[in-house]
Amino acid sequence: MTRVAVLGAKGRMGSESVRAITAADGLEVVAEIDQGDPLDLITSSGAEVALDFTQPGVALDNVTWCVEHGVHVVVGTSGFDDDRIEAVRALLGDEPATGVLIVPNFSIGAILMMRFAETAAPFFESIEVIEMHHPDKIDAPSGTAVRTAELMAAARETAGSAPLPDATTTDPDGARGAKVGGIPVHAVRARGFVASQEVLFGGAGEGFAIRHDSHDRSSFMPGVVAAVSGVASRPGVTVGLDAVLGL
Amino acid sequence: MTRVAVLGAKGRMGSESVRAITAADGLEVVAEIDQGDPLDLITSSGAEVALDFTQPGVALDNVTWCVEHGVHVVVGTSGFDDDRIEAVRALLGDEPATGVLIVPNFSIGAILMMRFAETAAPFFESIEVIEMHHPDKIDAPSGTAVRTAELMAAARETAGSAPLPDATTTDPDGARGAKVGGIPVHAVRARGFVASQEVLFGGAGEGFAIRHDSHDRSSFMPGVVAAVSGVASRPGVTVGLDAVLGL
Amino acid sequence: MTRVAVLGAKGRMGSESVRAITAADGLEVVAEIDQGDPLDLITSSGAEVALDFTQPGVALDNVTWCVEHGVHVVVGTSGFDDDRIEAVRALLGDEPATGVLIVPNFSIGAILMMRFAETAAPFFESIEVIEMHHPDKIDAPSGTAVRTAELMAAARETAGSAPLPDATTTDPDGARGAKVGGIPVHAVRARGFVASQEVLFGGAGEGFAIRHDSHDRSSFMPGVVAAVSGVASRPGVTVGLDAVLGL
Amino acid sequence: MTRVAVLGAKGRMGSESVRAITAADGLEVVAEIDQGDPLDLITSSGAEVALDFTQPGVALDNVTWCVEHGVHVVVGTSGFDDDRIEAVRALLGDEPATGVLIVPNFSIGAILMMRFAETAAPFFESIEVIEMHHPDKIDAPSGTAVRTAELMAAARETAGSAPLPDATTTDPDGARGAKVGGIPVHAVRARGFVASQEVLFGGAGEGFAIRHDSHDRSSFMPGVVAAVSGVASRPGVTVGLDAVLGL
Known part of the structure; x- marks a missing residue:
C-alpha cells in the first residue's frame, strides 16, 4: 500500500x-x-x-x-x-x-489522442482539428487543440511532408477556421459538450479520425x-x- | 413504361x-x-x-x-x-x-438533411454546421451549408428561439468559423472527402447530429x-x- | 403562470x-x-x-x-x-x-431521432441501428432501438421498399447483430456512455446518419x-x- | 530513381x-x-x-x-x-x-488504426469494434476487425487489464455481436461503404475512438x-x- x-x-x-x-x-x-x-x-x-x-x-x-x-x-x-x-x-x-x-x-485519453495524432500526421495528405466545448468557454481554440496541431506540424516538418492542399480562394466569413502551424483548427461551442476533440486525416480514397470525448471530471x-x-x-x-x- | x-x-x-x-x-x-x-x-x-x-x-x-x-x-x-x-x-x-x-x-440525402435540420432547429439550445469537401473546392462554406443554416435560422426565428449561447471573447485566429444567420459554419477541406456535412445540435446533457456523406455522383x-x-x-x-x- | x-x-x-x-x-x-x-x-x-x-x-x-x-x-x-x-x-x-x-x-432528441429515422427509411437501400449504453444495462437491444427499427420497418413496408441487401453467408459468432423487423440492430455496452443511438443509412455512393447522445437526466x-x-x-x-x- | x-x-x-x-x-x-x-x-x-x-x-x-x-x-x-x-x-x-x-x-490507415488500438487497449475499461463494409461481402466479421480485436486482447492480457464490464443478461437476438478475444465485434453491411472500421473505447466520463474509412483502392x-x-x-x-x- x-x-x-x-x-x-x-x-x-x-x-x-x-x-x-x-x-x-x-x-x-x-x-x-x-x-x-x-x-x-x-x-x-x-x-x-x-x-x-x-x-x-x-x-x-x-x-x-x-x-x-x-x-x-x-x-x-x-x-x-x-x-x-x-x-x-x-x-x-x-x-x-x-x-x-x-x-x-x-486525461489519458487526451494524451493518447495527441500522441496518435503526432504519429499519424506525416502519413496523410490532409489534416484538420475540430474541438468541441461547452458554450461558456471564453477562449478558442482550446489549449489541447493548439498543442495537438503544433505536435502534428512539427512531425510533418521533420518528415518533410508537403503543405496541406487547399484551393480555397473565396471564404468571406472565415469558415476555414484558425491555422495553427498551418493546420486548420475549428472550435465548436455547444451545450451538451464538456471537452471533445476530433482530429481528421484524409488521403486519396480514405479518411482517418481520432476522437476523444470528456464528459466529466x-x-x-x-x-x-x-x-x-x-x-x-x-x-x-x-x-x-x-x-x-x-x- | x-x-x-x-x-x-x-x-x-x-x-x-x-x-x-x-x-x-x-x-x-x-x-x-x-x-x-x-x-x-x-x-x-x-x-x-x-x-x-x-x-x-x-x-x-x-x-x-x-x-x-x-x-x-x-x-x-x-x-x-x-x-x-x-x-x-x-x-x-x-x-x-x-x-x-x-x-x-x-441528392435525396442532402434534402433530408436540410429538412430534418430545419425541423430540429428550434428544439436545441446550440447548433453548428460542419461541412467537409475535397481540397480542390475554391469556395467556403458550401452552398448546402449556407442553405441549411439559413433554413435553421428561419425556423428558430419563427419559433422565437433564443440566440445561440457563446461566451467566446478570445478567438484571435477565427477558430469559431463563419456565421450564417447567427449559426456557426465550419468548412473542412481534406483529401478523401467528396461532399459531406454534419449538423450538430446540443442541449443540456445531450447531443444530436445529422450527417450526410456523398462519395460520388x-x-x-x-x-x-x-x-x-x-x-x-x-x-x-x-x-x-x-x-x-x-x- | x-x-x-x-x-x-x-x-x-x-x-x-x-x-x-x-x-x-x-x-x-x-x-x-x-x-x-x-x-x-x-x-x-x-x-x-x-x-x-x-x-x-x-x-x-x-x-x-x-x-x-x-x-x-x-x-x-x-x-x-x-x-x-x-x-x-x-x-x-x-x-x-x-x-x-x-x-x-x-427525450425530445430521441423522439426526433425516431421520427427522422421513420421518414428517411424508405429513401435508402440499407439501414442499421447501433445503440450504445453503459455496461450496467441488463437487456439488449434497448427499447428505443427496437421501437426505432419497428417504425422504420413499417415505413418501408408501406412504401414497398426492397429488403435490405446482405450477402453474408459466414458469420459464426453473430457479428451481424440482432434483426428487428429485418433491420440489424447492434448493442454496444461501454463505460462512458449513458444512452446513445446512431441510425445509419446507406445508398450507392452515399451515407446518412442520425445520432442522439444522452449524457444525463x-x-x-x-x-x-x-x-x-x-x-x-x-x-x-x-x-x-x-x-x-x-x- | x-x-x-x-x-x-x-x-x-x-x-x-x-x-x-x-x-x-x-x-x-x-x-x-x-x-x-x-x-x-x-x-x-x-x-x-x-x-x-x-x-x-x-x-x-x-x-x-x-x-x-x-x-x-x-x-x-x-x-x-x-x-x-x-x-x-x-x-x-x-x-x-x-x-x-x-x-x-x-492500407497505412488500417495499419495505424490497429497499432493505435493496440496501444490504447490497456488504458480504457471498455472496448468494442464496429466494422462497416458493403453488403456484397460474404463473411463477418472482417479479417481486419478480428486482427484488431486479437491485438487488443493480447495487449490487455500483457497489461493485466480487467475483463470488459458487461451486465447483459437478456439478449435474445444477439445484439451484442461476436466476441473476439473477449472483445465485442459488430459488423455493419450497408451500401455506400467500402471498408470502414471504428474502434470505440470507454472509461468513466469519457469516450475515445479511432476510425478508418477506405472508399476505394x-x-x-x-x-x-x-x-x-x-x-x-x-x-x-x-x-x-x-x-x-x-x-
Missing part, C-alpha cells in the same frame, strides 16, 4: 482524487489537507507520496517542503509554469532521490491514479504523464 | 442518368441527345419526359421547345436561375398541362429517377425534389 | 423536474408531493397541472383523482401500460374537459417542460410527446 | 500501382509484366525492385526468380501464406543480400509506394508494412 497525502483535498479535483485513490488497488489516502492545515500532517501520517491540487502561488512551497522531507510529489495544480519547474529542478540537484511529477493534463481519475502510483519510481523532475504511462 | 429523352446525354450527369433510368423499374431511355442533335428526336422517339443536363444558356430553349410540344421536363442543369424559372412560369400560363420540375439538388441517381418518375403528375412549375418525394 | 404540482417530487426525475419547471418561463411549482402526502395538496395549492413521477401501481389512482378534480395530468411514470391507458380513456368519457398526457419518453427536462406547458390545451388522452411538440 | 518492375500489371491493383509508382518521386516503372510475359523482362529492363500482384500459386516462383537474380521484391499478392513465407526465408539463407517484403495489407497506393521505396534497404524477409513505415 502506497500512502498518499492529498493537498487541496476539499477542492473539486482534490475531493474526487481522494475518492479515486481510496478505491484504487495498492493506494490509500492517509491525509486530506486543505487551506490552514499544517504541512507536517504529511509526515506525521506517514505519507510517501503527496498529490498537490492547490494554487500555483502555494504549490511551489508545498513541493519544496515535500522534497526537503523526502516525500514524492505529483503536481496537478494548473499554472505551474516553466519558472517553477526550473526551481524544482534546482532544488532536486544532480542526484535526486525524490520524484516530482508535474502533470499539466491528467471522473475521466481524469485514471491519470491521477497512474501518476500517484508511478511517481516514486522516477526520481527527479518529470513533466507529463507520458513517461508514467509507458508511452 | 415512361419514355424518357436525356439531353446532354454524353456529359457526366447525363451519361450516369442514362444508365440509372435504364436500370429503373417503369422507365426507359428512348433518346440520348447531345450537342448538335436536333430536338425533334424527342418527339420522334415518343418521349413523354425530357431530362435536361445541358448548360444554363441552352436549357431554357430546350424547356420552351418541350413545353410547346407537350413533353414534361426535369431541369437538372445547374445555374437555372430565378429569371429563367419565371420565364417558364409565364410560358406555362395559368392552366398548365405540362410539368416542369427544376431540381437544384438531386451515383448518390444523385435515386433523385434523378424520382424526378423523372414524378414530373408528369405535377403540371406547372415545381422547384426542388421535396414535393416529388412526398416530404 | 401555469401552476404545477409534482407527484413523486423527491425522486430523481421528480426533483430534477421541480428545478426545471421552476426555471421555465410561464410555469411555477406550487406543490411538491411525495409518499404519505395527501393528494388534496394538489387542489389546495391551486395547481392546474399535475406531473406524476410515482409508481405504476399508484399512478392510475393519482390520475383518477386529478381527472375527478379537473386537474390536467402529465404521466411520466414508466410502466404505465395499455390497460391503464384504456382505464383513463374510459374515465374521461366522450367529451373530456381534462387533458391526460402519457409520456413514455421525455437533464436532457429530459425540455421534454418535461413542453409536456407540462402543453397538456391543458389537449383535452382527452394523448400518448407521446410528438403532438405537444407539433411534430 | 529506383527502377521498378510490376508483375500482374494489368490487374486492378497492378494497374493502379503502375500509375501511383510513375507519379511518385524517386520511382519509375521500367517493366509492366503480365500473364505470358517472360520474367527476364525484369532484368533486361534493369529493374532493382519487383512488385508482385499475381496469384499465390505463381508468386512464390516469381519471388524465387527475383531473389536468384538479386532483385528486391514486394509481395502484394493476397494468400501468400506462412508456408510460402518460410520457403522464401530458406531461399534467402542466413546472410541475405536481397530484400523480400510481404505485405498482407497496404487508391487508398492503398501510399502503402505501395512506401513498400517499393523501402524494400531495398531491408535485406531478408520482412512481413508487414510497419517496419518500412517506422512504426
Whole structure:
C-alpha cells in the first residue's frame, strides 16, 4: 500500500482524487489537507507520496517542503509554469532521490489522442482539428487543440511532408477556421459538450479520425491514479504523464 | 413504361442518368441527345419526359421547345436561375398541362438533411454546421451549408428561439468559423472527402447530429429517377425534389 | 403562470423536474408531493397541472383523482401500460374537459431521432441501428432501438421498399447483430456512455446518419417542460410527446 | 530513381500501382509484366525492385526468380501464406543480400488504426469494434476487425487489464455481436461503404475512438509506394508494412 497525502483535498479535483485513490488497488489516502492545515500532517501520517491540487502561488512551497522531507510529489495544480519547474529542478540537484511529477493534463485519453495524432500526421495528405466545448468557454481554440496541431506540424516538418492542399480562394466569413502551424483548427461551442476533440486525416480514397470525448471530471481519475502510483519510481523532475504511462 | 429523352446525354450527369433510368423499374431511355442533335428526336422517339443536363444558356430553349410540344421536363442543369424559372412560369400560363420540375439538388440525402435540420432547429439550445469537401473546392462554406443554416435560422426565428449561447471573447485566429444567420459554419477541406456535412445540435446533457456523406455522383441517381418518375403528375412549375418525394 | 404540482417530487426525475419547471418561463411549482402526502395538496395549492413521477401501481389512482378534480395530468411514470391507458380513456368519457398526457419518453432528441429515422427509411437501400449504453444495462437491444427499427420497418413496408441487401453467408459468432423487423440492430455496452443511438443509412455512393447522445437526466427536462406547458390545451388522452411538440 | 518492375500489371491493383509508382518521386516503372510475359523482362529492363500482384500459386516462383537474380521484391499478392513465407526465408539463407517484403495489407490507415488500438487497449475499461463494409461481402466479421480485436486482447492480457464490464443478461437476438478475444465485434453491411472500421473505447466520463474509412483502392497506393521505396534497404524477409513505415 502506497500512502498518499492529498493537498487541496476539499477542492473539486482534490475531493474526487481522494475518492479515486481510496478505491484504487495498492493506494490509500492517509491525509486530506486543505487551506490552514499544517504541512507536517504529511509526515506525521506517514505519507510517501503527496498529490498537490492547490494554487500555483502555494504549490511551489508545498513541493519544496515535500522534497526537503523526502516525500514524492505529483503536481496537478494548473499554472505551474516553466519558472517553477526550473526551481524544482534546482532544488532536486544532480542526484535526486525524490520524484516530482508535474502533470499539466491528467486525461489519458487526451494524451493518447495527441500522441496518435503526432504519429499519424506525416502519413496523410490532409489534416484538420475540430474541438468541441461547452458554450461558456471564453477562449478558442482550446489549449489541447493548439498543442495537438503544433505536435502534428512539427512531425510533418521533420518528415518533410508537403503543405496541406487547399484551393480555397473565396471564404468571406472565415469558415476555414484558425491555422495553427498551418493546420486548420475549428472550435465548436455547444451545450451538451464538456471537452471533445476530433482530429481528421484524409488521403486519396480514405479518411482517418481520432476522437476523444470528456464528459466529466471522473475521466481524469485514471491519470491521477497512474501518476500517484508511478511517481516514486522516477526520481527527479518529470513533466507529463507520458513517461508514467509507458508511452 | 415512361419514355424518357436525356439531353446532354454524353456529359457526366447525363451519361450516369442514362444508365440509372435504364436500370429503373417503369422507365426507359428512348433518346440520348447531345450537342448538335436536333430536338425533334424527342418527339420522334415518343418521349413523354425530357431530362435536361445541358448548360444554363441552352436549357431554357430546350424547356420552351418541350413545353410547346407537350413533353414534361426535369431541369437538372445547374445555374437555372430565378429569371429563367419565371420565364417558364409565364410560358406555362395559368392552366398548365405540362410539368416542369427544376431540381437544384438531386441528392435525396442532402434534402433530408436540410429538412430534418430545419425541423430540429428550434428544439436545441446550440447548433453548428460542419461541412467537409475535397481540397480542390475554391469556395467556403458550401452552398448546402449556407442553405441549411439559413433554413435553421428561419425556423428558430419563427419559433422565437433564443440566440445561440457563446461566451467566446478570445478567438484571435477565427477558430469559431463563419456565421450564417447567427449559426456557426465550419468548412473542412481534406483529401478523401467528396461532399459531406454534419449538423450538430446540443442541449443540456445531450447531443444530436445529422450527417450526410456523398462519395460520388451515383448518390444523385435515386433523385434523378424520382424526378423523372414524378414530373408528369405535377403540371406547372415545381422547384426542388421535396414535393416529388412526398416530404 | 401555469401552476404545477409534482407527484413523486423527491425522486430523481421528480426533483430534477421541480428545478426545471421552476426555471421555465410561464410555469411555477406550487406543490411538491411525495409518499404519505395527501393528494388534496394538489387542489389546495391551486395547481392546474399535475406531473406524476410515482409508481405504476399508484399512478392510475393519482390520475383518477386529478381527472375527478379537473386537474390536467402529465404521466411520466414508466410502466404505465395499455390497460391503464384504456382505464383513463374510459374515465374521461366522450367529451373530456381534462387533458391526460402519457409520456413514455421525455427525450425530445430521441423522439426526433425516431421520427427522422421513420421518414428517411424508405429513401435508402440499407439501414442499421447501433445503440450504445453503459455496461450496467441488463437487456439488449434497448427499447428505443427496437421501437426505432419497428417504425422504420413499417415505413418501408408501406412504401414497398426492397429488403435490405446482405450477402453474408459466414458469420459464426453473430457479428451481424440482432434483426428487428429485418433491420440489424447492434448493442454496444461501454463505460462512458449513458444512452446513445446512431441510425445509419446507406445508398450507392452515399451515407446518412442520425445520432442522439444522452449524457444525463437533464436532457429530459425540455421534454418535461413542453409536456407540462402543453397538456391543458389537449383535452382527452394523448400518448407521446410528438403532438405537444407539433411534430 | 529506383527502377521498378510490376508483375500482374494489368490487374486492378497492378494497374493502379503502375500509375501511383510513375507519379511518385524517386520511382519509375521500367517493366509492366503480365500473364505470358517472360520474367527476364525484369532484368533486361534493369529493374532493382519487383512488385508482385499475381496469384499465390505463381508468386512464390516469381519471388524465387527475383531473389536468384538479386532483385528486391514486394509481395502484394493476397494468400501468400506462412508456408510460402518460410520457403522464401530458406531461399534467402542466413546472410541475405536481397530484400523480400510481404505485405498482407497496404492500407497505412488500417495499419495505424490497429497499432493505435493496440496501444490504447490497456488504458480504457471498455472496448468494442464496429466494422462497416458493403453488403456484397460474404463473411463477418472482417479479417481486419478480428486482427484488431486479437491485438487488443493480447495487449490487455500483457497489461493485466480487467475483463470488459458487461451486465447483459437478456439478449435474445444477439445484439451484442461476436466476441473476439473477449472483445465485442459488430459488423455493419450497408451500401455506400467500402471498408470502414471504428474502434470505440470507454472509461468513466469519457469516450475515445479511432476510425478508418477506405472508399476505394487508391487508398492503398501510399502503402505501395512506401513498400517499393523501402524494400531495398531491408535485406531478408520482412512481413508487414510497419517496419518500412517506422512504426
